[in-house]
Amino acid sequence: MSTPANQGKLAERAGMLPAALFVAAFLLVPLGLVVAYSFMPANSFGGVDPGFSTDAYRNVLYEQRLDGSFRLSAAYLLIVWRSIYVAGLTTLIVLAISLPVAIYIARQVPRRRTFLLLMVTIPFWANILIRTFAWILLLRDTGVINGFLTALGVISSPLPLLNTTGAVLVGLVYTFAPFMVLPIYGRMERLQQSQLEAAHDLYANRWQVFRHIVWPAALPGVVAGSLLTFIPCLGSLIAPELLGGGKQMMLGNLIYRQFSEARNWPFGAAIAVLLLVIVALIGLVQVYLARRKFAGKVA
Amino acid sequence: MLDVTHALELDLVRKTYGDPLHGHQALTGASFHVKDNEFFTLLGPSGSGKTTLLRLLAGFESTTSGEIRLYGKPIQSLVAEQRPVNTVFQQYSLFPHMTIAENVGFGLKMQGRPAREVAARVEEMLALVKMEAFRNRRPAQLSGGQQQRVALARALAPKPKVLLLDEPLSALDLKLRQAMRLELKQLQAKTGITFVFVTHDQEEALAMSDRIAVLADGVIQQVGGPREIYDRPANLFVADFIGDNNFLKVEVLSRQGATAMVRGAGIEAVQARDAAQGASQGTLMVRPEALHLSAGEGRVRFAEKARVLADIYLGNALTYVTALPDGTHLNIRDEDARRAAKPIAEGQTVEVWADAEAPMLFDGAGK
Numbered sequence: 001m002s003t004p005a006n007q008g009k010l011a012e013r014a015g016m017l018p019a020a021l022f023v024a025a026f027l028l029v030p031l032g033l034v035v036a037y038s039f040m041p042a043n044s045f046g047g048v049d050p051g052f053s054t055d056a057y058r059n060v061l062y063e064q065r066l067d068g069s070f071r072l073s074a075a076y077l078l079i080v081w082r083s084i085y086v087a088g089l090t091t092l093i094v095l096a097i098s099l100p101v102a103i104y105i106a107r108q109v110p111r112r113r114t115f116l117l118l119m120v121t122i123p124f125w126a127n128i129l130i131r132t133f134a135w136i137l138l139l140r141d142t143g144v145i146n147g148f149l150t151a152l153g154v155i156s157s158p159l160p161l162l163n164t165t166g167a168v169l170v171g172l173v174y175t176f177a178p179f180m181v182l183p184i185y186g187r188m189e190r191l192q193q194s195q196l197e198a199a200h201d202l203y204a205n206r207w208q209v210f211r212h213i214v215w216p217a218a219l220p221g222v223v224a225g226s227l228l229t230f231i232p233c234l235g236s237l238i239a240p241e242l243l244g245g246g247k248q249m250m251l252g253n254l255i256y257r258q259f260s261e262a263r264n265w266p267f268g269a270a271i272a273v274l275l276l277v278i279v280a281l282i283g284l285v286q287v288y289l290a291r292r293k294f295a296g297k298v299a
Numbered sequence: 300m301l302d303v304t305h306a307l308e309l310d311l312v313r314k315t316y317g318d319p320l321h322g323h324q325a326l327t328g329a330s331f332h333v334k335d336n337e338f339f340t341l342l343g344p345s346g347s348g349k350t351t352l353l354r355l356l357a358g359f360e361s362t363t364s365g366e367i368r369l370y371g372k373p374i375q376s377l378v379a380e381q382r383p384v385n386t387v388f389q390q391y392s393l394f395p396h397m398t399i400a401e402n403v404g405f406g407l408k409m410q411g412r413p414a415r416e417v418a419a420r421v422e423e424m425l426a427l428v429k430m431e432a433f434r435n436r437r438p439a440q441l442s443g444g445q446q447q448r449v450a451l452a453r454a455l456a457p458k459p460k461v462l463l464l465d466e467p468l469s470a471l472d473l474k475l476r477q478a479m480r481l482e483l484k485q486l487q488a489k490t491g492i493t494f495v496f497v498t499h500d501q502e503e504a505l506a507m508s509d510r511i512a513v514l515a516d517g518v519i520q521q522v523g524g525p526r527e528i529y530d531r532p533a534n535l536f537v538a539d540f541i542g543d544n545n546f547l548k549v550e551v552l553s554r555q556g557a558t559a560m561v562r563g564a565g566i567e568a569v570q571a572r573d574a575a576q577g578a579s580q581g582t583l584m585v586r587p588e589a590l591h592l593s594a595g596e597g598r599v600r601f602a603e604k605a606r607v608l609a610d611i612y613l614g615n616a617l618t619y620v621t622a623l624p625d626g627t628h629l630n631i632r633d634e635d636a637r638r639a640a641k642p643i644a645e646g647q648t649v650e651v652w653a654d655a656e657a658p659m660l661f662d663g664a665g666k
Contacts, residue, residue, distance in 0.1 A: 202406035
């Protein structure tokens with residue numbers, strides 16, 4: 001039956017069509033290709049040969065000795081672990097920096113808020129490669145920081161700043177801070193001043209107001225910001241490549257290498273699938289936690 | 300008078316925003332007291348300084364100068380969380396992520412009371428405002444009136460010495476607002492806690508208060524009981540702000556004690572209570588319900604001729620809008636005229652009588 005209501009629904013669905021086609025063509029198909037490639041034999045000149053093979057996945061955990069036998073190897077697992085560790089640490093640092101910033105901005109008068117939010121987003125105006133190169137200029141042995149410290153006489157030989165995990169962290173924190181500031185700001189903006197006053201009025205000190213009022217209000221923003229930071233960090237390529245000097249390899253670099261220098265597409269695809277699985281697991285945990293919280297509210 | 304400790308005493312309390320000398324004066328030297336166990340109202344139009352005053356009492360803002368004493372102890376150096384007063388906010392400001400019970404128990408929890416005591420007090424408070432059934436709900440699941448009750452319970456739970464209420468009824472619809480007036484009044488009597496209530500609604504103030512402070516432009520205009528403020532306004536502002544009124548330009552003919560003989564265009568020479576401080580000209584105030592269309596005991600003739608322009612019928616009251624010969628409007632709310640079978644037609648001329656004690660003379664020009 002064609003009631004106005006389901007006509008509306010039909011129109012709504014028709015409106016979704018372009019987006020659905022786009023997702024199918026440019027997300028699902030390539031993703032399917034990645035999964036397919038990961039189960040095919042490698043062609044030594046790049047690309048894949050027809051057939052089915054699980055070699056790529058075996059390579060994640062085992063290395064092949066010269067005699068053809070396989071041995072358990074932690075080399076790639078270490079990269080997985082380092083990726084999770086660096087992404088996690090980045091998220092924590094970004095959170096520690098962004099939370100006070102977001103709270104501060106939300107408490108300003110509207111005009112100043114707009115200005116400060118603009119300031120937060122300014123780094124987006126420059127290309128990420130250029131911004132990362134700027135960090136190289138700052139951090140390298142003959143760079144601005146070492147030069148300044150040497151001139152001051154604080155140090156006699158340059159500090160090894162570049163090509164360290166620290167440098168990678170700096171680059172990632174710098175890149176992702178806005179992704180944490182904006183969602184937390186969104187929550188803080190909605191927190192009424194009178195709620196803070198009510199809490200103070202009811203004998204809460206500053207710390208208690210933060211713990212019982214501000215933090216619960218910010219939490220959805222913190223979760224969103226953490227996902228927006230952690231997930232792209234996990235697969236980040238540019239910061240570990242340029243600031244880590246390629247030594248502190250992360251999943252992004254590993255995948256990149258397999259498709260370029262190493263010419264082992266199936267292995268690169270397998271690592272990409274692995275990354276996807278990690279991200280999907282995080283997503284599932286988040287959905288589970290959100291559901292549980294929602295269920296708690298209703299009960 | 301040392302044996303009488305007032306709930307609140309304010310001495311020349313001043314609040315200036317921005318520069319102390321040239322900034323905006325939100326409150327200029329307010330001095331008054333609130334008695335123990337009193338329902339006290341701060342009444343004034345928006346921008347009058349009533350909310351500023353309440354915020355100074357709560358500790359959300361600090362005084363520029365002056366002293367505030369709570370049961371004899373100066374409190375202006377204490378921050379909000381140190382003051383044994385609690386506030387009911389205009390928009391209730393319940394904590395959205397907490398249940399109703401958690402909201403009500405918040406103050407006690409912050410005071411570090413044992414969980415069992417908190418739980419018992421929460422139940423007591425929820426029973427007081429008849430919200431026991433909602434203890435596990437969240438604020439968003441409640442209607443405005445229900446949130447209002449929870450806000451009251453939350454503020455009363457820690458047993459404040461003074462409860463501050465910032466226009467708590469303004470967000471409710473008329474029926475609910477009227478019902479809540481009575482409930483608030485009963486709640487105050489039941490708990491024995493001193494209430495300081497802020498409103499811009501004069502009817503609300505008259506209906507509930509033991510005493511009222513009328514504010515305008517950051518200045519306390521008058522402090523007194525509802526009857527006193529209505530019948531003996533201290534100045535033209537109060538006379539105009541509280542209730543309906545007629546204002547007429549008059550000349551002073553003679554003075555004797557607290558009364559003055561005055562005359563104005565189109566009205567008889569009448570006696571008025573003199574609040575004009577010796578001025579030879581002034582404004583005569585007379586309330587519409589003190590004017591009548593017939594003579595009677597205790598009435599004096601007020602105007603010989605007034606032309607009926609319109610009648611405003613409100614069911615329980617009938618007001619004739621009339622014009623004196625010089626064009627000045629005179630509103631007359633006569634109970635006999637309301638009961639009369641037939642209203643007086645527009646354009647007819649009537650004779651106006653006034654309650655002899657009613658007219659009051661003020662210094663300065665009316666509106």
